[in-house]
Amino acid sequence: MRNTGTKSRKTTVARTAHDINVDLIAIVAAVTDGEPRVLTIGQRDALPSGPFEFSHRSLQSGLRDWVEQQTGHPLGYIEQLYTFADRDRIGARRKQRNISISYLALTRQDAVTASRKSHWKSWYAYFPWEDHRSGTPDALGILQPRLIAWAQAASDASLRRERRQRAAIAFAFDGRPWNEELTLQRYELLYESGLVEEAGTRETVPTANTSGKAMVGDHRRILATGIARLRSKIKYRPVVFELMRPTFTLLQLQRTVEALAGRLINKPNFRRLVEQQELVEETGQTSLDTGGRPAKLYRFRHAVLDERSVAGTKLPVTRA
Missing domain, CATH: 1.10.10.10 (Winged helix-like DNA-binding domain superfamily/Winged helix DNA-binding domain)
Incomplete structure (x- = not known):
């Protein structure tokens, strides 16, 4: 009986391990010519990433290997950001749990190099409503009434109030101040309301100048997490x-x-x-x-x- 139980447990562990896919994802940020930029790969705006493999000495060394292979860019400062393991993550295959461990890497302007493998793109191309240096962005003026309409379309009064309050706090209307640290909450609210391409409701999505460029899978959500972390961290470190x-x-x-x-x-x-x-x-x-x-x-x-x-x-x- 004892031997049978051991064998059963081993089988369960093996099956579970087979169903879990662990990826390492890097948000590599720099500021050049007064513009914050992120390093992307391919034609579909993806963050550098790759699976954590048995040959990798550690999570960080695995990430550094993938970024250098895919972009030719060695990493300097790096810190672990967040682990994404939602069951319904975009791109997750059926009956497989996709776990992504994300990292934030910062690079000096004089270390930014051009490459045929990768591209440095302004992160405001993905989040045009986030740049207030020249005043209130046009994208914000277009998104606010759409968010209000989405809130009003809720099925009951309590949900309408809850949606309206969340939108007002995140996007600074109803007399509320703008909080630059709520980057992730704003993107997730736009996803929930169907106003970004990744939500899969293209008939309700404004132009890219308003809703921003889409990214592969949930990479734009991961990038929003990195921006929010950096905006918060520059205030105390x-x-x-x-x-x-x-x-x-x-x-x-x-x-x-x-x-x-x-x-x-x-x-x-x-x-x-x-x-x-x-x-x-x-x-x-x-x-x-x-x-x-x-x-x-x-x-x-x-x-x-x-x-x-x-x-x-x-x-x-x-x-x-």
Whole structure:
């Protein structure tokens, strides 16, 4: 009896393992020419990814191998982002659980290289409603009434109220403020309401300029998760310096933070915060690439990580 039970358990484990597919997915982000970009592969806008294989020494080494094979781009800073294991994930085959372990990787501008295997694309091509640097984006003005109509079409009053409240919080209407960290909630709400191509309801989807470019499977949802994480993290950890050249002007640093956040920052407040936190130090050199008078060049003070817990480059009040 004991031997039979052992054999049965082994069979169950083998069958379960066969039905689980584990993928490693990378969101490789950079900021070039004042634009936040993500590394994609193929013609269908996919994130670099590949299965976790027995030959991989670890999850991170497996991810680095796949990204370098598919893009020719070696990874620097990397952190685990989220594990996606929903039973009804897009692209999941019947009777198979697809698990994707995602990572966020940051690359400096001077390390960005062109490749026939991969493409650097603005992440606002996928999320046009997220870029508020030039004011309220046109996409937002088109999506808001459609979301209201979707909320009003609910079958009962409580559901209508719940949908309306979720949409108002995420997309900042009914007098609510814009929260740049709700990137994932906004995309998932658009998916639920059938306003993005991945939802499979093309007759209700606006143009790509409004609903954004679609991505393979649920890669756009994964990218939204990475954007939300980065937007939150730059407020309490100095990860933005992973995207900067070794030396930079304070204006270049500000423009990088603005590109990531999708909103403008009050210049005096930003500089005061950076100086108060002693995140940077002068190099004694200047830059002539500003278009005006020479600007001081700075570098990140790595010693600050050892001295104390850093508050990060908090986003001050937006410009009027």
